[in-house]
Amino acid sequence: EVQLVETGGGLIQPGGSLRLSCAASGFTVSSNYMSWVRQAPGKGLEWVSVIYSGGSTYYADSVKGRFTISRDNSKNTLYLQMNSLRAEDTAVYYCARGGSSGSGYMDVWGKGTTVTVSS
Amino acid sequence: DIQMTQSPSTLSASVGDRVTITCRASQSISSWLAWYQQKPGKAPKLLIYKASSLESGVPSRFSGSGSGTEFTLTISSLQPDDFATYYCQQYNSLPSFGQGTKLEIK
Numbered sequence: 647e648v649q650l651v652e653t654g655g656g657l658i659q660p661g662g663s664l665r666l667s668c669a670a671s672g673f674t675v676s677s678n679y680m681s682w683v684r685q686a687p688g689k690g691l692e693w694v695s696v697i698y699s700g701g702s703t704y705y706a707d708s709v710k711g712r713f714t715i716s717r718d719n720s721k722n723t724l725y726l727q728m729n730s731l732r733a734e735d736t737a738v739y740y741c742a743r744g745g746s747s748g749s750g751y752m753d754v755w756g757k758g759t760t761v762t763v764s765s
Numbered sequence: 766d767i768q769m770t771q772s773p774s775t776l777s778a779s780v781g782d783r784v785t786i787t788c789r790a791s792q793s794i795s796s797w798l799a800w801y802q803q804k805p806g807k808a809p810k811l812l813i814y815k816a817s818s819l820e821s822g823v824p825s826r827f828s829g830s831g832s833g834t835e836f837t838l839t840i841s842s843l844q845p846d847d848f849a850t851y852y853c854q855q856y857n858s859l860p861s862f863g864q865g866t867k868l869e870i871k
Contacts, residue, residue: 691809691865693854704859706859750797752801752854758808
């Protein structure tokens with residue numbers, strides 16, 4: 647079964663760091679376009695970052711320079727390293743698989759992990 | 766950056782109604798548009814990709830159309846399970862989502 651499971655969320659103080667993980671099963675992370683998407687409480691979806699199968703990475707302006715997306719092919723796992731966290735980073739973070747042939751829609755989503763940035 | 770604007774923000778309808786949600790892009794995105802359904806506390810679910818292609822397993826009452834800058838999602842006959850929030854997403858360039866349309870029971 648194709649599945650994504652996010653872990654690593656929690657309560658963190660402003661300025662702190664957190665690393666989210668997204669373990670994949672049923673497919674190979676490194677062969678797919680993989681994204682992180684977040685949703686602040688009561689708000690809509692916001693794309694955060696993407697890593698292409700070739701390894702190129704891109705970020706939303708709101709997280710550029712603070713967040714880093716990566717993957718561990720041996721563990722078939724996607725990561726999001728989040729540094730210098732701010733209150734406005736509070737959200738549910740989803741990882742998602744890109745559609746066929748590296749297309750940019752997202753056909754498989756995890757259940758999400760909650761990040762709360764607060765003192 | 767490409768901005769996506771959905772209308773309406775909220776839509777009240779009854780079971781059996783035909784409903785249409787519109788999504789407009791700030792510049793042409795060809796047919797690189799997807800639609801998602803999200804229920805409270807759940808992850809989004811892909812419904813439509815490439816503007817009009819129905820994702821496997823999605824009921825045929827859902828359909829998408831459009832190209833360029835204007836797109837629509839139509840539900841031909843609303844079912845109780847369809848009351849949710851719907852998002853469009855462009856993937857002509859780095860992804861961006863519309864603000865969402867909440868479909869409520871009238």
